[in-house]
Amino acid sequence: MRIVCIGGGPAGLYFGILMKKENPAHQITVVERNRPYDTFGWGVVFSDATMENMRAWDVETADAIESAFNHWDDIEVLIKGRRMRTTGHGFVGIGRKKLLNILQQRCEQLGVELVFNQEVDSDLEFLDADLIVASDGVNSKMRNRYQAVFKPDLVVRPNRFIWLGTDKRFDAFTFDFRRTEHGWFQAHIYKFDEDTSTFIVETTEDTFKAQGLDKADEAASIGFCETLFAEVLEGAKLMSNAPHLRGSAWLNFGRLICGKWSHFNGRSHVALMGDAAHTAHFAIGSGTKLALEDAIELTKQFNTLGATRDKIPVVLAAYEQVRSVEVARMQNAARNAMEWFEVVGGRYADTLEPEQFMYSLLTRSQRISHENLRLRDKQWLEGYERWFAARSGLTVLADGPTVPPMFTPYTIRGVTLPNRIVVSPMAMYSAVDGMPNDFHLVHLGSRALGGAGLVFGEMTCVSPDARITPGCLGLWNDEQALAWKRLVDFIHTTPAKAGLQLGHSGRKGSTRVAWEGADQPLDEDNWPVISASAVPYLSNGAMPREMTREDMERVKADFGAAALRGVTAGFDVLELHCAHGYLLSSFLSPLTNRRTDEYGGSPENRARYPLEIFRAIRAIWPPERPISVRLSCHDWTDGGNTPEDAALFARLFKADGADMIDCSSGQVWYGEKPVYGRLFQTPFADKIRNEVGIATMAVGAISEADHANSIIAAGRADLCAIARPHLADPAWTLHEAAKIGMTSVAWPKQYRSAKIQHETNLARAAAGRSPS
Ligand SMILES: Cc1cc2nc3c(=O)[nH]c(=O)nc-3n(C[C@H](O)[C@H](O)[C@H](O)COP(=O)(O)OP(=O)(O)OC[C@H]3O[C@@H](n4cnc5c(N)ncnc54)[C@H](O)[C@@H]3O)c2cc1C
Numbered sequence: 002m003r004i005v006c007i008g009g010g011p012a013g014l015y016f017g018i019l020m021k022k023e024n025p026a027h028q029i030t031v032v033e034r035n036r037p038y039d040t041f042g043w044g045v046v047f048s049d050a051t052m053e054n055m056r057a058w059d060v061e062t063a064d065a066i067e068s069a070f071n072h073w074d075d076i077e078v079l080i081k082g083r084r085m086r087t088t089g090h091g092f093v094g095i096g097r098k099k100l101l102n103i104l105q106q107r108c109e110q111l112g113v114e115l116v117f118n119q120e121v122d123s124d125l126e127f128l129d130a131d132l133i134v135a136s137d138g139v140n141s142k143m144r145n146r147y148q149a150v151f152k153p154d155l156v157v158r159p160n161r162f163i164w165l166g167t168d169k170r171f172d173a174f175t176f177d178f179r180r181t182e183h184g185w186f187q188a189h190i191y192k193f194d195e196d197t198s199t200f201i202v203e204t205t206e207d208t209f210k211a212q213g214l215d216k217a218d219e220a221a222s223i224g225f226c227e228t229l230f231a232e233v234l235e236g237a238k239l240m241s242n243a244p245h246l247r248g249s250a251w252l253n254f255g256r257l258i259c260g261k262w263s264h265f266n267g268r269s270h271v272a273l274m275g276d277a278a279h280t281a282h283f284a285i286g287s288g289t290k291l292a293l294e295d296a297i298e299l300t301k302q303f304n305t306l307g308a309t310r311d312k313i314p315v316v317l318a319a320y321e322q323v324r325s326v327e328v329a330r331m332q333n334a335a336r337n338a339m340e341w342f343e344v345v346g347g348r349y350a351d352t353l354e355p356e357q358f359m360y361s362l363l364t365r366s367q368r369i370s371h372e373n374l375r376l377r378d379k380q381w382l383e384g385y386e387r388w389f390a391a392r393s394g395l396t397v398l399a400d401g402p403t404v405p406p407m408f409t410p411y412t413i414r415g416v417t418l419p420n421r422i423v424v425s426p427m428a429m430y431s432a433v434d435g436m437p438n439d440f441h442l443v444h445l446g447s448r449a450l451g452g453a454g455l456v457f458g459e460m461t462c463v464s465p466d467a468r469i470t471p472g473c474l475g476l477w478n479d480e481q482a483l484a485w486k487r488l489v490d491f492i493h494t495t496p497a498k499a500g501l502q503l504g505h506s507g508r509k510g511s512t513r514v515a516w517e518g519a520d521q522p523l524d525e526d527n528w529p530v531i532s533a534s535a536v537p538y539l540s541n542g543a544m545p546r547e548m549t550r551e552d553m554e555r556v557k558a559d560f561g562a563a564a565l566r567g568v569t570a571g572f573d574v575l576e577l578h579c580a581h582g583y584l585l586s587s588f589l590s591p592l593t594n595r596r597t598d599e600y601g602g603s604p605e606n607r608a609r610y611p612l613e614i615f616r617a618i619r620a621i622w623p624p625e626r627p628i629s630v631r632l633s634c635h636d637w638t639d640g641g642n643t644p645e646d647a648a649l650f651a652r653l654f655k656a657d658g659a660d661m662i663d664c665s666s667g668q669v670w671y672g673e674k675p676v677y678g679r680l681f682q683t684p685f686a687d688k689i690r691n692e693v694g695i696a697t698m699a700v701g702a703i704s705e706a707d708h709a710n711s712i713i714a715a716g717r718a719d720l721c722a723i724a725r726p727h728l729a730d731p732a733w734t735l736h737e738a739a740k741i742g743m744t745s746v747a748w749p750k751q752y753r754s755a756k757i758q759h760e761t762n763l764a765r766a767a768a769g770r771s772p773s
C-alpha cells in the first residue's frame with residue numbers, strides 16, 4: 002500500500018514504523034512541516050502499561066524509549082508556605098524532542114520516508130496514496146477540511162495554561178500553588194531528562210485577565226511566572242520553546258472528540274489519528290499514550306483483516322469502533338482531574354488546610370483511593386490519618402494506631418456521632434395508618450446494632466395525605482410519637498444516634514407500595530394530591546392541585562407539629578426532605594414549579610416555601626440538635642435544576658440555620674437521564690461543602706469502606722449515607738471495619754464472641770486459606 006502520514010508527531014511516526022515493520026513493501030511517507038529535531042513542547046509522561054503495549058509491537062523503539070526514561074516516585078506539594086512530600090507514585094518521563102528523535106531514527110532505519118519543512122494544505126496533494134493518515138495534531142487542517150464528515154466536537158475548557166520548561170532539575174512531580182491579589186496560579190512541574198523539567202502554569206480565565214496576562218507577550222508572561230514561582234525555581238529561568246505560536250502564549254485546553262474518524266476523498270481513504278481525532282488533558286498526561294495506541298490499533302486491524310487497498314474501509318471501521326470507546330473512557334477519567342484544577346482556587350486552595358488539600362489533590366481523579374494511597378506510601382497515609390483523627394477530636398499518639406477517617410467522630414451542634422456512616426432514609430412501606438411497628442423496631446434496631454453512627458428512619462409523613470403509599474410511616478398523632486419513642490430509645494441503647502426525615506409526598510402521593518408498582522396510582526381509595534403546580538409525575542398518575550395559600554399554611558403547621566413530636570420521641574437529628582420530586586422538591590425545580598406568584602420563577606422564589614417550612618421547624622427543633630436538608634442536586638433533565646442551583650439553595654438554607662445538606666439527585670422528572678456510576682453524587686456534596694461552606698452528606702453508590710474513607714478524608718463530604726448496602730447487610734459498618742483491619746471498632750457486647758472469628762476468617766480468606 003501507499004501510505005502518507007500528514008504530521009510527524011508521535012502518532013504519524015509510530016504508525017509509519019509499525020506498518021513498515023509489518024510489511025517492508027508498503028511505501029510510507031511522513032510529511033512534517035517543522036524541521037527535523039525542531040519541535041515545541043517539553044516532557045511527556047507514560048505508564049508501565051503503555052510501555053508494555055509498545056514493547057509487544059516494536060522492541061527496538063520500546064528499548065530506546067526506556068533507556069532514555071527518567072523515573073521518579075515522589076510528589077511534592079507547595080501551598081501557603083508549606084512544602085509536603087509523598088512517595089510511591091511511580092512516573093516515567095521523556096523529553097518530547099528525545100521521543101520524536103527516537104521515532105524518527107527508527108523510521109529511517111526501517112525505510113520510512115521522512116519529509117520535513119513541508120506544510121501540507123490538502124490531502125489531495127497525494128493522489129497516489131491508498132491511505133492518508135491525518136496525524137497533524139489538535140488543529141488538524143485535514144480534519145477541518147472534512148468537518149461535515151468528521152463532526153468534531155470541541156469543548157474549550159475555561160482555564161488558561163502556558164507550557165514552559167526550566168533547566169532546574171526537580172526530583173519530584175511538583176505542584177506549586179501561589180495566590181496573587183487576583184487569584185490562584187498553579188504550576189505542574191516534572192523533570193524529563195537529566196537537566197530539564199516541564200513547567201506548566203495554569204489559572205482561571207478571570208484571574209488570567211485580572212492579572213493583565215491577556216495583554217502580556219511571551220517574555221512578559223515568563224517574567225511574571227518567574228517572579229511568582231521564584232521560591233521553587235531558586236533562581237532558575239523559565240524558557241519557552243514555542244516561538245512559532247502567535248499571539249498569547251497562554252492557551253485554553255480543547256477537549257476534542259470526533260463523530261467519525263475516516264473519509265474517502267474520491268482517491269484515498271483519510272483516517273484521523275492522535276490529537277487530530279481526540280485530546281486528553283495534561284492533568285493525566287495521556288495524549289501521547291492515546292496517539293501511540295491509535296497507531297498500534299490501526300496496525301493491528303490491518304494485520305487481522307488484511308493490509309490491502311480493498312480492505313481499508315473495514316479496517317478503518319474496526320479501528321474507529323475500538324478506539325472511540327477507549328478514548329471516551331480516558332476522557333472520562335481525565336475529566337475529574339481536569340475539573341479539579343479548574344475549580345481548585347476558590348473551592349479547595351482557599352478553604353482546605355494544606356494537609357487535606359494535598360489529600361484532595363492526590364485523589365483528584367477519584368481513581369486513586371484511600372487504600373491505594375496506603376499501598377503507595379503507608380507512612381504518609383498514616384500520618385494523614387493521625388492528623389485527621391486529631392482534627393476530629395480524638396487523642397492520637399504519634400506512634401499509636403491510626404483511625405481511618407470514617408471511624409472518626411463527628412460533632413454538629415450539640416450532637417456527636419460516633420462515626421461518619423449514616424443509614425440513609427429508606428421507605429419500607431410496612432406501616433398501617435402511619436404507625437411504627439415491630440418490623441420497624443427490628444429493621445432500624447438491627448442497623449443501629451450494626452455499627453452506623455446515625456440511623457435515619459424512612460421518610461416520615463406529616464399528615465395522612467402526605468404519605469407516598471398507604472404503607473408509609475407518619476408522625477401526625479401522639480400514638481405514632483409514642484411508638485417512635487420506643488424505636489428511638491432502642492437505638493439509644495447502642496452508640497448510634499437517631500435521625501428523623503420529615504416529608505410530604507406532594508404529586509408523588511397516593512401510589513402503590515414499591516413491590517406492587519412504584520409511583521403507580523392506587524387501584525382504589527386514592528386521595529387528592531397537591532403540588533407546587535398542576536404537573537403530574539406520570540402521564541397516568543394523579544393530576545395534582547396547585548397549592549393555595551391555605552394549603553401552604555396547613556402543611557406548614559403539619560410540619561411544625563410533626564417536628565415537635567419528633568422532639569418528644571427523642572430524635573437527635575432532623576432532616577427536611579426537599580428532594581426526589583416530593584412536595585418541597587416540586588417547589589424547587591423549575592420543571593415542576595410553573596407558578597406565577599412569588600413562589601415561582603427565580604430560584605430564590607422557588608425556594609421561598611421550602612424555606613418557610615424550614616424556618617418553622619428550626620424554631621421548634623431544639624437549638625442543640627442539628628437539621629439537615631436533603632436536596633436533589635441535579636434534575637438530570639434539560640431545563641431542570643443543576644448543581645449550581647443546588648449550591649444556591651444550600652446557601653439559602655444555611656442562612657436560615659441549616660447545619661448540613663444531604664446531597665442526593667433526580668427522581669423529579671420522569672424522563673430524567675441520570676449518569677450513574679460509583680460515587681456518582683459525591684461531586685455535588687464536594688461542591689456544596691467547599692463552595693458554600695456547609696457540612697454535607699454524600700450518598701449514592703458508596704459501597705465500601707475505601708469509598709467512604711476517601712470521601713471523608715478528602716473533605717468531599719462530612720458524612721457518608723449508605724442505603725442499599727444496608728439492606729443487604731445491617732452490620733455493614735462493623736463488617737467493613739473488619740475488612741480493612743479496623744479491629745478496635747466495638748461490636749455489641751452480646752455479639753462479641755463472633756468478632757474474632759469473623760476477623761480471623763477474613764484474614765484467612767485474604768491469605769487464600771479456608772475458614773477456621
Ligand atoms: C501542556 C501540555 C502538556 C502535555 N503533557 C503530556 C504528557 O505529559 N503526556 C502525554 O502523553 N501527552 C502530553 N501532552 C499531549 C501530547 O503532546 C499530544 O497528545 C501528543 O503529542 C499527540 O500526538 P500527535 O502525533 O497526535 O500530535 P502532535 O504531537 O501535535 O503532532 C502533530 C504534528 O503534525 C505537524 N503538522 C501539523 N499540521 C501540519 C501540516 N499541515 N503539515 C505538516 N505537518 C503538520 C506538527 O508540526 C506536529 O509535529 C501534553 C499537551 C499539552 C498541551
Ligand SMILES: Cc1cc2nc3c(=O)[nH]c(=O)nc-3n(C[C@H](O)[C@H](O)[C@H](O)COP(=O)(O)O)c2cc1C
Binds near residue numbers: 428429665702722726
Ligand atoms: C428501598 C429504598 C427506599 C428509599 N426511601 C427513601 C426515603 O424514604 N427517603 C429518601 O430520602 N430516600 C430514600 N431512598 C434513597 C436512599 O436514601 C439513597 O439516597 C439511594 O438509595 C442511594 O443510595 P445507595 O446507592 O447507597 O442505595 C430509598 C432508597 C431505597 C433503595
